[in-house]
Amino acid sequence: MGKNILIFLLFCMAFNSQELSSNEFYPEPDTKEEPRIKINTEPAFKFYNIMNYLQEKSEQGFICKNVDKATIRQNYLSNIKDNKLQRMIDSLLSLPVYDAISDISRIYNNGLFVRKGKKTFVDAFNNLPIYCVPMNGGRPNSWVEYWKKGYQDKMHSVIEHINKNDEHIIKTSITRCKQFLPKSCKLSTDADVYIVFDGNRGSFQKNQMIVLDLMNKELYDTSIFQNVLTHELHHIFYEEWLNNNFFGKKKGKLNKTQLLQMSMIMEGVAQQYTISNYNNQAKELLYNKELMKEIYDEWITIARKTNSSTFPGIAFDKTYKNQFHKEMQWLNKFCNKPIEEETLKYRPSVTYYISYHLYNAIYIKMGLTGLSYVIENPDQLLKEYNRIYTEDMLIPMIPDDIIIQWSNNLQ
Numbered sequence: 001m002g003k004n005i006l007i008f009l010l011f012c013m014a015f016n017s018q019e020l021s022s023n024e025f026y027p028e029p030d031t032k033e034e035p036r037i038k039i040n041t042e043p044a045f046k047f048y049n050i051m052n053y054l055q056e057k058s059e060q061g062f063i064c065k066n067v068d069k070a071t072i073r074q075n076y077l078s079n080i081k082d083n084k085l086q087r088m089i090d091s092l093l094s095l096p097v098y099d100a101i102s103d104i105s106r107i108y109n110n111g112l113f114v115r116k117g118k119k120t121f122v123d124a125f126n127n128l129p130i131y132c133v134p135m136n137g138g139r140p141n142s143w144v145e146y147w148k149k150g151y152q153d154k155m156h157s158v159i160e161h162i163n164k165n166d167e168h169i170i171k172t173s174i175t176r177c178k179q180f181l182p183k184s185c186k187l188s189t190d191a192d193v194y195i196v197f198d199g200n201r202g203s204f205q206k207n208q209m210i211v212l213d214l215m216n217k218e219l220y221d222t223s224i225f226q227n228v229l230t231h232e233l234h235h236i237f238y239e240e241w242l243n244n245n246f247f248g249k250k251k252g253k254l255n256k257t258q259l260l261q262m263s264m265i266m267e268g269v270a271q272q273y274t275i276s277n278y279n280n281q282a283k284e285l286l287y288n289k290e291l292m293k294e295i296y297d298e299w300i301t302i303a304r305k306t307n308s309s310t311f312p313g314i315a316f317d318k319t320y321k322n323q324f325h326k327e328m329q330w331l332n333k334f335c336n337k338p339i340e341e342e343t344l345k346y347r348p349s350v351t352y353y354i355s356y357h358l359y360n361a362i363y364i365k366m367g368l369t370g371l372s373y374v375i376e377n378p379d380q381l382l383k384e385y386n387r388i389y390t391e392d393m394l395i396p397m398i399p400d401d402i403i404i405q406w407s408n409n410l411q
Helices: 002-016 042-056 069-080 083-093 097-104 118-127 136-148 151-179 222-250 256-277 280-286 289-308 312-320 323-334 341-345 350-376 378-387 400-408
Strands: 037-040 106-109 112-116 191-196 204-206 209-213
Touching (some): 042 136, 042 191, 083 097, 097 118, 097 191, 097 209, 151 222, 204 222, 256 289, 256 378, 280 323, 280 341, 280 350, 289 350, 378 400
Parallel strands (some): 037 191
């Protein structure tokens, strides 16, 4: 046991040595001007005010347990007649970020969704503080628990940090992005960064919008906040470059395997900024060779079934649709109990675990020069991985048919 722990620690030291503290110099892309990046904290404040207002409407605060239907209805009717509350809800949902957040938002009843989009938030707020509607991601329940534990008050420290240092925060993220971008990448795309409370998707990027979710309590750590912002900002710059150089002619027509491949390319690089955010339990999973072999086999199966099918889209959906359940199976099989809350966010997956190891193995073996090569030539990623492969690496060699499929998808 002690020997295994020592090997794991030594492996982590090798892995940590390849993080952004690298002394290697990589020339910055030639850019005439910096993009316009703006951090907007308004969504977090508006959500904060709604939740505090709802909490104060009841002497017992948030209840959401063992409440009869008559009380739930009475509370709902009272809320929809509360003009102040309705104005607060309308004001929150009018913000542009809620077009992105509400896009996949659903309320379910007996397995069928009965509300979607912004209406789910209206129903969720109007049922509080008495009842938590069955919204995807269990959001109203997680909001209530978050508020009961007082985590929301930590918002003020990170908001104050942002307001005082926003220019430095943005400049630092742009500088760090340049280290892992192609030389020809022009940082001309603007972006709006929104600080929110949500609890469904975590932090994410969509088009020129970045959403940083304070329901992820890690973001109250300013260094982790910086890492996550850099990760998401890198997606914006690199996605534009990929579309211009590889996916542009097919944009809007990418098949399912190409979409998965693009996600793996983008996440494999961007995780270099955030891998240090993983808690120790998640890092043990990430470096579990038996687990990585199972994830690798799943990836190869998805690729082959899709490629050999007469109807590849249908084949992909059938193979990939149960990925969440597969991820939870891996988590329960390989993770030491009890499973920590933070580990759930970093649970094993094809997109994140495989892509990280492909790029990180090249980074460890070939340094920044080797990593930069596959960043600029993503069609060569699998071929380059096989070229530097040694038996101590966590992902086996890639079969020739998968390499050909990967390269063809980027032609």
